Amino acid sequence: MASEPNQPKDRTHVFQPPKGTRDFYPLELARRRWIEDKWRKTAVRHGFDEIDGPTFEHLDLYTVKSGEGIVSELFSFTRQGGDKQYALRPEFTPTLARMAAARANSLPKPTKWFSICPYFRAENPQRGRLREFLQWNVDVIGDDSPQADADCIATCAGLLESVGLTPAQVKLKVSSRTAVAELIRAAGVPQDYTDAALVLLDKRAKLDRDEFCKQAATIQLDIAAFDRKAGDLASVASIESLQALIKNIGLTDWCGIDLSIVRGLAYYTGAVFEVHETTGAERAIAGGGRYDNLIELFGGPPTPAVGFAMGDVVLALVLQDKGLMPKDDEIAADLGLxxxxxxxxxxxxxxxxxxxxxxxxxxxxxxxxxxxxxxxxxxxxxxxxxxxxxxxxxxxxxxxxxxxxxxxxxxxxxxxxxxxxxxxxxxxxxx
RNA sequence: GCGAUCGUAGCUCAGUUGGUUAGAGCACCAGGUUGUGAUCCUGGGGGUCGGGGGUUCGAGUCCCCUCGAUCGCCCCA
Incomplete structure (x- = not known):
């Protein structure tokens, strides 16, 4: 096809990397490889097998789970002359569910998979968020026992320890959607408003007190009753068993029960957790939870699953904040270079x-x-x-x-x- | 999608109310010291001043648009 030679060229547009993407020169790539190496070795050590999928999928794969609203956050495209719609993958869970559903009958139980790959989201970049980034996904499929939850939590904590972080610097906050849902009902919220209440609780830290109370009133959430119940953790059965597991695998230093964690996503069904820097200076380092209905949604048999994801951007920021990113020659030595x-x-x-x-x-x-x-x-x-x-x-x-x-x-x-x-x-x- | 701040060499930055050919340090390359990682000395390559347009005799500097970065809002799988 002939080019248009006479138009003024927007050379800036062409010669700068696209917004929210990164060039990796040797030193930057070495740091990235170092993080990937920690992720991979930690997952393998905990008994997970590595998988990967396509970098782009059919657009439908994402709208099925998240609705049409998700499309504005995706990089989506069609082929020239074609009409199929694709999207660069913004997350791994749909691909994982699709892959698990396709081989559901032959997979061992549990199936333990992890992946390390790039993701793409059409958001405005800011601290800790880019348009292209790496994420470590760790999932246990086909096991509904708290043991599987603990497997994920232990792997996540194992990574934090292997990069030199300490329980004083980061906290793995564990919660349970079922437990919080129980408390919500006990605090007067009608069944129909349970999801709305979870969404509101997820936003609690960002809202000022008056606004939060106002919104709580509209769904008949008695905040005082909720907080009183939440303060008495032992009264919640599913929390008790989680606590016992954490203690059993020796992670009490790293983990704490925190019922303010409910995760924004609707598909979580049980245990949920997030890793935060203790000073709150950065956004969440990792997050995940149990999603027992999702694989069925993607055409598989009813299959329980639990997993989490950790991105490279926030992790690197935290390591830099804490002075834990090794010197470049140490990284080179670490990687055998x-x-x-x-x-x-x-x-x-x-x-x-x-x-x-x-x-x-x-x-x-x-x-x-x-x-x-x-x-x-x-x-x-x-x-x-x-x-x-x-x-x-x-x-x-x-x-x-x-x-x-x-x-x-x-x-x-x-x-x-x-x-x-x-x-x-x-x-x-x-x- | 919205707002604020910013953009000069690979990096950190200087550049006067607009005025000759845009500078420094570090880094890089080369030379000097009888062959041991330092220090030092000398020389060199590097810049479409993010890009485009405008004002002006004259723009790195002033104005507009645009691209990008940082930080925040929305959202956060």
Whole structure:
């Protein structure tokens, strides 16, 4: 198709990344990989298998659950000349429910799945919210026991611990929709208004007192009675069993019962939880709960399920707030990206550099060399240090070199090449 | 979708009531010091001043529009 050459080009639009998206240069990508690595290892350690699905789905998949109103929050599109409507996925749960429904008869019980993938939402970016972001989804399918709830909670807490957070810094607030619904009924709300009451309670912290009371009155919610009951947790049966489970798996430091957590979404049916920074400085780090009706809604047999999601944006902000994001060279070491050896030639041996590097790489070492023209050893050692290499190999002849351990400053002068290679290998295998 | 603040080199920023060829530090590249990560010295490459339009003899600077960022509202799977 011919382009229009004469129109003024909106070059800003073309050459800047789209609103709410990120470019990942090597350092940024390393930090992202570090988070993904923590997510993946934590999930695997807790017995979950990794899955993924399409990055875009039929638009209907999202409107079935959330209604047409969701469309304005989606990036949706049709093919040129086609009429099927698609949308970039804004969340994983519909895909998960679809996948689980498709194989419902052959899946083991419970089925424990996790995923790490990008999501897209057409919202205005602000702190902790972008239009493209990563999310870690962890779900237990086909198990309606509180044990499955606890499995999710333990995995979530395990992640918090593995990135260096402490119970003083973050809190995993556990609640139960069924318990809160009981309290709502006990506080005078008619059955028909239960959902409205849950929505109102979800907004409670954001509303001022008068406005909240006013709205509570319209659904006959007796706030004083509700708070009195909520204060007496032991009276609520489903809370009691949750508390027992948390204690049983040793997570009392991390978790607390907090009945103000009800989650905004209508599809949660039982336990719900959120992770918050204790100072309240950032938005929720993670959230989830039990959704026993959803898989049936997507064409599967009635199947209980529970899960949660954690996004990369807020997690990274919290880690930065707390000074817990490791230094870039520590991340590189963690991910196994450190060069094993950096080869430094002299004027006499520069023709030997390329063959040696090729040989080192054939032997499985991560080998780098200088591209500079200077043969000043001091400058090249600095370059080796900047590359974060474990060893610098100063090439003296085709059979002799000096090997300097860049971490300890120990140097072996003029040793046979074979001895140097033995000292370099084997590379450490990270975690 | 709405509002506020902001946008000059890769990064942090300076740039006078509008006035010559837009600067500094760090980073990067190269050279110097007899081959050991420092410090230092010298030189260099880098900028459509986010983009477009307007006012003016003259715009990084003033005006309008637009794109983006940050923070908030709505929403938050």
């Amino acid at each position: 450190r060069p094993d050896v950096f080869v430094i030639p002299t004027t006499e041996t520069e023709h030997l550099m390329q063959p040696l590097v090729a040989r080192l790489r054939r032997e499985g070492l991560h080998a780098r060399h200088t591209y500079k023209s200077t043969r000043n050893v001091g400058k090249l050692l600095k370059e080796a240090g900047n590359a974060n290499a474990r060893f610098a190999l100063i090439l003296e002849s085709d059979t002799v070199c000096s090997l300097k351990n860049l971490d300890t400053n120990e140097q072996t002068d003029s040793v046979p090449m074979s001895e140097a290679l033995e000292r370099i290998a084997p590379p450490p295998r990270p975690g």
